[in-house]
Amino acid sequence: MSDHSAISYVVNIVKRKWIIIILTGVLFSVFFMGFKYSTKDSYTLAPNGDVYIAEVIKINNYPDQNDTLKYDKYFASTTYLYSFYKSSKDTYDYEKLSPGWKNKTDSQKLEWMNKHLIVKYFGAGRVEISLDIKKSDAMDLAYLKNHGKEYVDSFVSFLNSKDTLGEYQVVDTIESIPEHLTISNKNVIVKYGIIGFILGIAFMTTVMLIYGMRKNYNGKF
Numbered sequence: 001m002s003d004h005s006a007i008s009y010v011v012n013i014v015k016r017k018w019i020i021i022i023l024t025g026v027l028f029s030v031f032f033m034g035f036k037y038s039t040k041d042s043y044t045l046a047p048n049g050d051v052y053i054a055e056v057i058k059i060n061n062y063p064d065q066n067d068t069l070k071y072d073k074y075f076a077s078t079t080y081l082y083s084f085y086k087s088s089k090d091t092y093d094y095e096k097l098s099p100g101w102k103n104k105t106d107s108q109k110l111e112w113m114n115k116h117l118i119v120k121y122f123g124a125g126r127v128e129i130s131l132d133i134k135k136s137d138a139m140d141l142a143y144l145k146n147h148g149k150e151y152v153d154s155f156v157s158f159l160n161s162k163d164t165l166g167e168y169q170v171v172d173t174i175e176s177i178p179e180h181l182t183i184s185n186k187n188v189i190v191k192y193g194i195i196g197f198i199l200g201i202a203f204m205t206t207v208m209l210i211y212g213m214r215k216n217y218n219g220k221f
Helices: 003-016 016-037 071-075 078-088 104-117 139-161 185-217
Strands: 041-048 051-059 117-123 126-133 170-177 178-186
Touching: 003 071, 003 117, 016 185, 051 139, 071 117, 078 104, 078 139, 078 170, 104 117, 126 139
Parallel strands: none
Antiparallel strands: 041 178, 051 126, 051 170, 117 126
């Protein structure tokens, strides 16, 4: 059978059996939609932004006029970060700050602290301390909304207790916490219905072609 004849054969089958093909598409569509309808009402998507909670503090009567002490390295040292974790683990639920925390090793916990508790030093006693969690990281947004600012405050208090900053004041703060986006299951159902319809048509068309070739051409072109 030539290419032209093969194409004509396919077209003729579709013309003669189009009702059956369409009905199969509808049945597949209904099945796919029914399956998704029975699962859940909505889906929660990834956060639509990063979590960034920070405060800038100004150390009054700043003694180190030459900025010999680099607060960004000092306050974010491995010893301080891990010590803060040990002192705060009974106060804050790290499993909600980073799901899977209880399965992390000590080195993985320290890696999380290093990555997300950020200290920036601008000189002249101005320090920014922040909790920075990217939207790609696992997190409990509701918990961060309720306790994120308090967590950063407690880190500042911890640093002050370890090596007294002296009198200091909070110059500015920022609390940027994204929302969890949800998508209605109705939108998902429609998409699954379209996919089911297309698959149903493709399936029945293939069945018709195979059946026709076996019947009329003994399976050969």
